[in-house]
């Protein structure tokens with residue numbers, strides 16, 4: 001039997017904020033502000049041709065990561081696609097090293113060899129940053145398999161876009177992950193578009209959380225503009241995995257304010273549609289709750305904003321002053337075994 005359930009905002013959650021503390025709200029606010037300001041700066045720098053390659057911004061989707069990190073444990077693992085600048089930030093990787101990676105500098109998180117689409121941070125259990133749409137789905141299940149095999153208590157959060165779910169690997173992975181009851185939460189960040197293609201144009205199945213039903217995988221839809229809802233859904237899904245019940249599927253409904261990447265004329269949607277979503281902005285929502293409960297005041301929140309902007313400016317300075325890698329660095333850290341594939345036995 002499938003345990004499909006739809007998203008519900010309970011009356012209780014609406015009336016008392018779901019029992020979340022002042023500290024949690026302030027953390028959500030700070031985390032989202034850092035993501036937003038960091039990426040606004042990325043957009044400017046990219047336009048100024050300060051760094052090259054691709055650049056996919058997460059602006060509008062921040063409540064997903066903010067709500068997720070307050071619900072998971074340090075030992076849990078995260079893997080995602082190429083819209084990945086904010087994942088290291090919210091996991092605590094210093095902004096200066098995240099920025100240096102964009103600039104391709106030695107002080108970047110992957111010594112400048114990963115760039116915008118390939119953020120990794122081993123210490124913080126971030127397993128990328130993957131440019132192949134859907135490539136991370138099988139890898140995420142593989143990480144969860146390793147944890148189950150070793151008897152670890154970690155859960156893998158395997159994040160993907162609404163476009164990625166149309167890749168065949170999703171179905172093979174769902175089947176195996178359910179058969180082996182792997183501790184993995186599959187998270188679809190449904191921002192409604194895959195480049196310029198809307199969910200409606202790619203399938204009759206528009207409620208993406210129902211895609212797990214053929215495999216008896218429990219799933220639900222979540223309001224991705226609300227940190228509270230994301231936190232609660234992730235807490236429930238990870239608890240399900242950690243107690244040996246196997247995978248869980250979350251479709252988190254969200255929206256990206258910017259284009260798919262920096263070179264997107266956005267002919268597939270109207271300005272009015274974007275403006276409508278901005279009215280639900282998660283940062284504004286959390287700011288409102290903080291002020292309403294008198295947990296802080298306008299002046300202090302403004303000071304935080306200034307401090308975050310300063311942190312981002314310092315990150316840019318650090319990146320620009322950091323050296324580019326030497327040519328000899330090119331083949332280092334490519335394979336686990338340094339001389340692969342030239343191993344002699």
Ligand SMILES: Cc1ncc(C[n+]2csc(CCOP(=O)(O)OP(=O)(O)O)c2C)c(N)n1
Nearest residue numbers: 083131132133161162163164191193194195
């Ligand atoms: C296998 C593969 N096919 C096509 C592409 C080109 N491509 C890059 S992003 C993208 C859209 C993916 O959209 P979605 O999964 O919804 O993620 P979003 O960009 O919305 O976060 C496509 C088709 C690719 N990178 N990899």
Ligand SMILES: [Mg+2]
Nearest residue numbers: 161162193194
């Ligand atoms: Mg998408």
